[in-house]
Amino acid sequence: MKTVGRTIIRIIPVLLIVSFFSSSYVELLPGDPAIRLLGQERAQEPAARELVHRELRLDDNVIVRYGKWLGDVVTGDLGESVKTHGLKVSDTIRQRLPITLELAVVAQALALILAIPLGVYAAYRAGRRIDRALNTASFAAISLPQFLVGILLIFILFNQLDVLPPQGWTRLTEWDWWDHTRRLIMPVVALSLTEIAVFQRLLRADMMATLQNDFVLTARAKGMSPAHVLFRHALRPSSFSLITLAGVSTGRLIGGTVIIEVLFQLPGMGLKMVDSITGNDLVVLQGLVLVVAVAYILLNMLVEITYALLDPRIRRG
Amino acid sequence: MADVTGTVTEAEATEVTDPERGRRVRLAWEGSSRLVVGVVLLLVQLLVTYDSVAWLQVILALGGIYGILTGVGQLIRAGFGSRTDPATWISMAWLIVLLAFVFMQLAGLFDSLEANFDDRERPPSFTTDEPLGTDQLGKSILAQSIRGARISLIVGLGAVGIGLAVGSVIGMAAGYFRGVTEGTFNILTDAVLAFPALILLFSIVAIFKGSVLVITLALSVLSIPTIGRLSRANTLTFAAREFVTAAKSMGASNSRILFREIMPNVALPLASYAFIIVAVLIVAETSLAFLGVGIDPISTPTWGNMIQEGRDPNLLEDAPHIVFVPGVMMFLTVLSLNRIGESLRVLWDPREAKL
16 A cells, blocks of 8 residues: 555656646747737737637736646636637547547557467577567567558558558447448557567566476476466466556557557547647647646556556565 | 677687588578579569569568578678677668768768659669659659658757766766755656657647757657666666775765766666667657658658658559658668667676577
8 A cells, every 4th residue: 555655646746747837838939829829810810819818828927827727627627729719628638539549449459469479479489480580570560660560551451452441530439330440450550560569579578587487397397288387377477567568658659649640540639639739729739738648647657556566576565 | 599799709709610610601501592582582673573563572672682681691690600690780781871871962962852843753763863763743762861861860869969968967966866866856757758758749849840959859858867767777776886885985076986986887788778769769750750740841851751741642552662762761770770779788788688
């Protein structure tokens, strides 16, 4: 329980700094933010300027503004887009979050499903031909950015073979499961390739250390099959750092979903983020950044706590 | 057979035993035959199947490159002992070639970025004056890719340089003085690294529009805490060692201990991670450009900008080389940096050297 308390206390200053930073974009803009946000012509209209000033609370000082903004955020009000009148940021998130979440969860699940057997097998056959081939392949995959994988997939599966649609999305609410799955394949594969490689390398290293233990030799000497020893005896003690990494790697996965959403034109959070940067819609951007960053911090906290509960060696007090 | 570091090889090479000689002869034969097959495949790809289907060309090219690389690798192992790691040497060779091209461009070769609308989307062909083809505006892909290499290297090396200069000092201070210094350091690095990396970069480019300087500084915001944490962790272990206690008891000042006793020890592991961080930052820079929020595409061609312009599925159909030439260059560069960093890490960190 002590670990849990310590972890929670440690993230409070981090959360404050992160939220302060996301609320202070406007402060950092050079010149009158209204001009930057609206463009020269629309900034001449008093009504539009009025809206920007009210929405961004430009008449308060930094600390007061941060306090009010935080108060709003806690009650679920992330403000409105200055560009498109009356479009609430919280509504945008409600529409787009499920798509991003689906991509990330399916990709992570696929990565674990493929990486665990590959990592276990590579450790079992360490130094042999297949292990070396897997080693080379995973090293190459780590150096291959997600957008290149995505473009390569589009080039092969759409341009050359014409079996999958290159871009676009079908909402689950349209109940077209077949089309939904077809449009999910390329983004998910592109997202999970790096993860598979990273997980596979890590599990292989941990598994090889576990296989040095006497209990593995005992189990083999008792006549148990290699598969039984590998998956029932050795996998569990080898999987602790994999669990941690699966949590930490969501940061890379979040960046990855942004890139993949832009490449495949999927209407998730990432596509909106990039649109709001190019369109100077800072209120939307700061809302999205805050949600993503806080979710990421909380998730990592959760992983840290789970890890402490799972592994008695680091449970303290 | 495990990859073992170069030092072992040299010791063994002095007394070449008979099985080693036999292995080398076999490697030389297999290597040269793979090399020949690879070269033949590439020549067929470049000269014979010029107008045929794309997938056949891709398979021939990949097969040829695979043959040449593994062949050269085996020849290196035949020449320098069968335990040399050829991948690292090939990686260094690639970076040297890339740098050579960058300097050739600085000297005035193939640096024309002129648009030529009569000569658009020309496919690569080594028999013409545009060996890597032209893009949708008729600009030379070769000239743009080399420019892209220059920008990526400047940005990546610049950000890591700033990270090393600032991050190592504050990290060492945190690890040496402990107390309040360390607490502040921890909270600040936690806060920066609490953002998913790409999202943090978004925040910065949303405020200051992308230029080479802004992107370099933005990336060093990422590299400073990463390098800082590494050097803090390393400092912690060295600060507890006897030689530091000895220096203290002889009355050495804090700055002398930090810079003369601890820094040389911390510098070595940091240097090997620096290569890997450069690779990560080059990917980040390219990703930003790919999303259209990086370095301004009109004034400065970068790998990411080129890939972003050529990624439209229709353009990909007509002129895949616009994407794949910078893509392959970037992949090879990132791969080489990772490989070199990994070798250095194994070399300097004997704890992880087993397998």
